[in-house]
Amino acid sequence: EEKDAFFEKPPVQDLTKSFRDINLSRPLLKAISTLGFEHPTPIQSSTIPIALLGKDICACAATGTGKTAAFMLPILERLIYRPKRIPVTRVLVLVPTRELAIQVFSVGKSLCQYTDIEFCLAAGGLDIASQEAALRRNPDIVIATPGRLVDHLHNTPSFDLQGIEILVLDEADRQIHEHFKDQMDELIRLSPKGRQTMLFSATMTDEVEELATLSLNKPIRLFINRNTDVANNLRQEFIRIRPAREDDREAIIAALCYRQFNERCLIFMPMKWQVHRLRIVLGLLGLSVDELHGNLTQLQRLEAFNRFKKGEIGILVATDLAARGLDIEGVRTVINYNIPATTKQYVHRVGRTARAGQFGRSITLVVEKERKLLKTIVKNSKTAVKSRIISPEIITKYKRKIQKIQADIKDILKAEEEEKAFRVSEMEVNKAKNLIIHEEEIHSRPKRTFIQAEKRDGNMMFM
Incomplete structure (x- = not known):
């Protein structure tokens, strides 16, 4: 009963509407048409009108249902009419993996191709210096993994979350599973309280419910697919x-x-x-x-x-x-x-x-x-x-x-091991050379700050 009281009831939804019926601006409709989409998926039909009202959303939907466009289209619609005099980062999208961050970034860029909205990708495994430079320019939307974003907040002085108006927690259950709970809690705490938050999860576990309670304000809960059934086809x-x-x-x-x-x-x-x-x-x-x-x-x-x-x-x-x-x-x-x-x-x-x-x-x-x-x-x-x-x-x-082909398999694996050992040796030699050549410059640099997570099962985890 307490959980039910926390969520607001969704309004009556019309799942027969086309994209043209959902109150989107011409640049977005043009992008949608260019991409070859005509009718929104159920998650898009349910989410977009509610998100355009600025309400918090807690949505449980299966993978592959069109979640990214469901939250990205209302975000872009609002940003088209943003004040442009001073660049401000207004939207933060948190995802659990680099691959998903790149995918969301790609979808977002495709949907905003006829607008002047700026994106930034901040994920581990990608060049950190170029990310820092992009964040200093205060892009409209930042798509990030939690660990890398917390790192940037501690090491990029001109970047903060004070201007965030919309926060999206995508694949929330997986972010918790990947041990990003502490970083997510910190990022939610650093974001303004008056923001709009949209949480998407393939499964609605107790941990996700707890995260929803922490991050959402009078949210509307949408169960598009409880993700326990396989497709009929x-x-x-x-x-x-x-x-x-x-x-x-x-x-x-x-x-x-x-x-x-x-x-x-x-x-x-x-x-x-x-x-x-x-x-x-x-x-x-x-x-x-x-x-x-x-x-x-x-x-x-x-x-x-x-x-x-x-x-x-x-x-x-x-x-x-x-x-x-x-x-x-x-x-x-x-x-x-x-x-x-x-x-x-x-x-x-x-x-x-x-x-x-x-x-x-x-x-x-x-x-x-x-x-x-x-x-x-x-x-x-x-x-x-x-x-x-x-x-x-x-x-x-x-x-x-x-x-x-067993002999060929063994030969390939052996050759790969030898090549790997050679690369490691070469890297160590180059590292030693650079330390000697650039010793003075390296020692003059300020130390980077890395975030240490709390102990889990007796082991200290670093993100």
Whole structure:
């Protein structure tokens, strides 16, 4: 009852309106038309009119429903009529990862292409000096990850949050999961109390409810999709792996990709080394494939993501890094190396396909100990769940194929290790040279301030 009292009831919503009916200015309608959009998605139809009224919003919506445009369009609409005499940063959008920050930045720039609204991207893994220079110019909108933004607040003297009029907390549940809770609390505290705040989350956990209580004022709660159901146009398939045959997984995936699913296919694996190895295996089998995981540099991750998005490669092997938030259009097939630990994680993974009304397929490999979770998924599914059978002869055939290239796999991994060791040595030598050459200048610089988070489970975490 207390929770219900905290939220205001949403007004009656008309989900049949077009973008032209939602009170948007001509520059935005022109951008929407250029991008080829005609009708808003349910989250956009629900959010935009309420956001234009300046009300706080707490929205629970599945990934891929158009959340970014849902909050970005009303923000841009308000900024078109902003005072322009003195540059002021009026909008802050917080996201959990660099990749999502870049994606939100890209969507925002596309939507404001016929306006003079300025954006700044402040995320880890990108050049910090250029970010500081951009922040000093007080751009209209800052899109940031919490850790990097707190760093800038302590090290960029002319930048602060005193002018923030709109705060967006995107993928709030994941920001909490990524241990950004302390930074988010600080950023909320530093933002003016009279601001408008919009919180978006794929799941509405107790932690998210607590964050909503801290950051929102008389918000309107929108449940567009509770994110526990898969899309109706998704065909779910499971491949049962019998006891003592778990090492068949790699051969099964190779067979699936080689024989049928080699275009717009996203494969999820639990470990980074497994992702890398499968990329090598599929590549040696002649398939067009790349990888996405945390051991890659930011540039490598962006290149892999963009190549898959543009269709330059047919298969992307990834860890759960790509399972939430990233918008990859046109994924036809999702293959799960293993069944995720929870139903929610499963829904997040398979939610990369069957989006925007398109047909999609998910194939999940399941061992005996995972059958309990499989039964839960089958029980909760509104559509039929199918069993896919791969003959033992096919599995044996692809195990032999992989066995034949084992020597090549080892050679590639060895060469990569040697190259990595050489690069590290070269970096150390260059670092030593620079310390000698620029010693006086380095010692004259003021020290940067880094934020130390509170202790968690006895370990000190640094952000």
